[in-house]
Amino acid sequence: MAVLLAVLPAAAVALVLALLYRPLGEYMARVFTSPRDLAVERGFYRLIGVDPASGQSWQAYLRGVLAFSAVGLLFLYLLQRLQAFLPLSLGLPPVPEGLAFSTAASFVTNTNWQSYSPEATVGHLVQFGGLAVQNFVSAAAGLAVAVALVRGLARRRSGTIGNFWVDLTRGTLRILLPISLVAAVVLIAGGVVQNLGGPTEVRTLAGATQTIPGGTAASQEAVKLLGTNGGGYFNANSAHPFENPSPWTNLFEIVLMLAIPFSLPRTFGRMVGDHRQGYAVLAAMAAIFVVSLTALTALELNGAGAAPEAAGAALEGKEQRFGVIASALFGSASTLTSTGAVNSMFDSYTALGGMVPMVNMMLGEVAPGGVGSGLYGMLVLALLAVFVGGLLVGRTPEYLGKRIGPREIKLASLYILVSPTLVLAGTALSFAVPAVRAGVEATSILNPGLHGLSEVLYAFTSASNNNGSAFAGLTADTPWFNTALGIAMLLGRFVPIVFVLALAGALAAQDKAPATGGTLPTHRPQFVGLLIGVTVVVTALTYFPVLALGPLAEGL
Amino acid sequence: MGSTRVLIRHHGTALRAFLVLTVVLGLVYPLAVTGVGRVLMPERADGSPVRAQDGTVVGSSLIGQSFTGADGAPLPEWFQSRPSAAGDGHDAGASGGSNLGPENPDLVDTVEERRAAVAEFEGVDPGSVPADALTASGSGLDPHISPAYALLQAPRVAEARGVPAADVQDLVRRSIEPRDLGFLGEERVNVLKLNLAVDGWGAEGR
Numbered sequence: 082m083a084v085l086l087a088v089l090p091a092a093a094v095a096l097v098l099a100l101l102y103r104p105l106g107e108y109m110a111r112v113f114t115s116p117r118d119l120a121v122e123r124g125f126y127r128l129i130g131v132d133p134a135s136g137q138s139w140q141a142y143l144r145g146v147l148a149f150s151a152v153g154l155l156f157l158y159l160l161q162r163l164q165a166f167l168p169l170s171l172g173l174p175p176v177p178e179g180l181a182f183s184t185a186a187s188f189v190t191n192t193n194w195q196s197y198s199p200e201a202t203v204g205h206l207v208q209f210g211g212l213a214v215q216n217f218v219s220a221a222a223g224l225a226v227a228v229a230l231v232r233g234l235a236r237r238r239s240g241t242i243g244n245f246w247v248d249l250t251r252g253t254l255r256i257l258l259p260i261s262l263v264a265a266v267v268l269i270a271g272g273v274v275q276n277l278g279g280p281t282e283v284r285t286l287a288g289a290t291q292t293i294p295g296g297t298a299a300s301q302e303a304v305k306l307l308g309t310n311g312g313g314y315f316n317a318n319s320a321h322p323f324e325n326p327s328p329w330t331n332l333f334e335i336v337l338m339l340a341i342p343f344s345l346p347r348t349f350g351r352m353v354g355d356h357r358q359g360y361a362v363l364a365a366m367a368a369i370f371v372v373s374l375t376a377l378t379a380l381e382l383n384g385a386g387a388a389p390e391a392a393g394a395a396l397e398g399k400e401q402r403f404g405v406i407a408s409a410l411f412g413s414a415s416t417l418t419s420t421g422a423v424n425s426m427f428d429s430y431t432a433l434g435g436m437v438p439m440v441n442m443m444l445g446e447v448a449p450g451g452v453g454s455g456l457y458g459m460l461v462l463a464l465l466a467v468f469v470g471g472l473l474v475g476r477t478p479e480y481l482g483k484r485i486g487p488r489e490i491k492l493a494s495l496y497i498l499v500s501p502t503l504v505l506a507g508t509a510l511s512f513a514v515p516a517v518r519a520g521v522e523a524t525s526i527l528n529p530g531l532h533g534l535s536e537v538l539y540a541f542t543s544a545s546n547n548n549g550s551a552f553a554g555l556t557a558d559t560p561w562f563n564t565a566l567g568i569a570m571l572l573g574r575f576v577p578i579v580f581v582l583a584l585a586g587a588l589a590a591q592d593k594a595p596a597t598g599g600t601l602p603t604h605r606p607q608f609v610g611l612l613i614g615v616t617v618v619v620t621a622l623t624y625f626p627v628l629a630l631g632p633l634a635e636g637l
Numbered sequence: 638m639g640s641t642r643v644l645i646r647h648h649g650t651a652l653r654a655f656l657v658l659t660v661v662l663g664l665v666y667p668l669a670v671t672g673v674g675r676v677l678m679p680e681r682a683d684g685s686p687v688r689a690q691d692g693t694v695v696g697s698s699l700i701g702q703s704f705t706g707a708d709g710a711p712l713p714e715w716f717q718s719r720p721s722a723a724g725d726g727h728d729a730g731a732s733g734g735s736n737l738g739p740e741n742p743d744l745v746d747t748v749e750e751r752r753a754a755v756a757e758f759e760g761v762d763p764g765s766v767p768a769d770a771l772t773a774s775g776s777g778l779d780p781h782i783s784p785a786y787a788l789l790q791a792p793r794v795a796e797a798r799g800v801p802a803a804d805v806q807d808l809v810r811r812s813i814e815p816r817d818l819g820f821l822g823e824e825r826v827n828v829l830k831l832n833l834a835v836d837g838w839g840a841e842g843r
Contacts, residue, residue: 148648317732320775328822386739394768404823426734554736
């Protein structure tokens with residue numbers, strides 16, 4: 082019975098995703114390959130001065146991504162700084178400089194790390210006019226980059242990889258917006274609030290006063306999950322009953338997080354003209370997901386550790402309506418994508434259970450990963466796997482007919498190195514610089530001993546991989562963390578995008594070599610195993626020492 | 638900031654695209670959803686308010702409350718919610734968990750203190766206090782408790798109200814919400830709704 086209760090919700094999610102895989106994946110492929118523009122899109126292109134029919138080189142595509150993100154960063158920063166002078170701000174003061182920077186970086190990079198408590202920091206206008214806009218466009222930008230890489234694999238002798246403005250517009254208007262509209266209404270039906278009212282005071286049954294918040298939580302929650310963003314409308318994120326009122330909304334929200342990332346392999350298979358390639362990528366993603374989810378659920382149900390054992394179960398930081406199983410399922414979906422939303426507090430998880438979300442992010446968020454970023458991350462790993470496989474058996478490294486030469490391998494390797502460098506350097510600097518360490522220990526860290534190191538390690542892992550979840554005991558609204566995490570988020574997002582688009586350009590320029598007897602097939606179980614192996618080994622080698630100092634030492 | 642200004646000057650496309658998308662995604666979208674919510678499901682869009690018998694709003698069915706006196710001590714005539722780390726307890730302007738770690742000695746001490754306090758308040762064996770009564774939720778606003786914790790409290794509520802314990806126990810059993818679809822989440826009892834149901838019980842005796 083207990084096992085059945087743990088398996089059935091995951092099976093239900095798997096069933097829904099399986100039903101979505103073909104229609105959603107095919108739809109997204111049509112969106113990004115159709116030659117036709119909608120009337121409203123044509124008007125938009127005229128307004129912004131873009132010819133939708135013209136392709137871009139990878140450099141021009143990259144300039145579009147960076148310019149658009151820079152504008153978004155500046156706008157969001159200013160909106161927070163000026164909120165006191167704007168309407169619908171609930172009388173809140175301007176967001177301080179450091180915090181406004183970290184928050185703007187956080188939402189533009191699809192991270193949605195929050196160093197602040199939203200209820201006390203940002204009014205309605207910043208929420209829906211600033212943060213929610215980035216929830217859409219940062220996800221659409223990730224989607225665009227992934228599609229550009231797929232085009233690089235699909236095209237031959239081409240100087241272009243698509244048009245960023247067209248991909249951004251279509252991803253937003255044809256995919257994210259319509260699904261969000263429907264999902265938001267479903268969430269309201271489940272009890273998620275959606276109003277423009279301020280907090281209202283009520284007199285409780287016991288005679289005290291309670292302040293009930295209002296806000297546009299449903300419209301934001303929908304795209305927060307669909308776009309694998311994760312920034313909570315309220316401080317408690319999806320543990321808050323106004324964001325996630327019941328077990329069925331919880332399941333619905335999990336499906337929203339996973340729908341696009343798990344359907345993108347179909348889009349990929351369609352665009353490269355071989356669905357078996359999509360299934361291979363999907364299989365690698367799903368296998369890692371199942372193993373990670375099983376580990377987290379088992380560890381939390383087991384409830385090891387002094388406090389869980391004293392209480393009789395690992396329920397600290399978990400909601401009664403969800404319990405351990407629905408909390409672990411949400412947490413896995415959130416950290417195996419780049420969402421970072423939480424319906425329970427990871428800081429209070431068992432030591433080894435709390436390590437699982439960390440490892441999920443360290444894997445590079447590729448199982449299935451963020452909207453777009455998961456697919457491009459997995460495809461980069463596939464290139465590495467092809468290269469490693471070629472070395473092992475002495476075959477020519479090729480992927481989908483593209484030769485994986487020195488340039489491609491250099492770019493893929495650089496991509497892989499970015500996030501570990503940021504995570505380990507950031508964590509190390511937090512303790513190695515005496516002045517920084519003093520502040521980190523005195524102000525930021527909540528829990529004593531090894532768990533304190535885990536809080537800092539978690540923060541840099543989350544920021545550098547653009548996840549956004551936290552060991553939230555850490556007080557991150559300090560000059561050090563606002564600055565260091567803000568920089569980690571920006572570099573962790575845009576430096577890999579530079580390498581991915583450069584890869585897309587290099588691959589697109591190549592002709593396709595016909596498959597020969599010496600070609601390693603990339604659609605067979607053997608390659609799926611190799612891909613999983615490369616993903617796990619790269620992560621394990623990089624992070625094992627620091628994990629041994631933090632969660633492993635605490636849990637063993 | 639200088640480089641950003643240059644970027645904007647050279648990339649008017651980015652700025653124009655961003656502004657148009659902000660209008661669509663940041664104004665039209667949320668206002669449309671707000672409108673739909675207001676027309677189709679006004680109560681839920683407004684936070685599922687619950688009213689006492691006299692019609693005044695006493696809270697939200699989704700947001701947990703404290704049922705304590707001014708001194709913070711639990712009131713025996715009400716069912717008690719889970720411990721809360723939100724502000725001074727169930728402060729809906731400051732949602733959140735304790736974030737205390739699994740080996741944190743403060744948390745271990747707190748759990749032990751809660752176990753002793755609940756056991757004494759309910760007049761039961763400390764070993765019979767369920768885990769949800771000893772732990773703070775993630776939101777600090779958890780509206781639910783486990784059926785076990787609700788049943789544990791029934792005799793004490795009955796005694797404080799001077800009504801038969803069996804009546805209160807029956808009410809609790811009828812108030813247990815099953816798992817959604819039979820397999821999602823946990824069985825639970827909504828504390829505010831339960832307390833609204835016992836509101837007025839035994840009033841003639843007081």
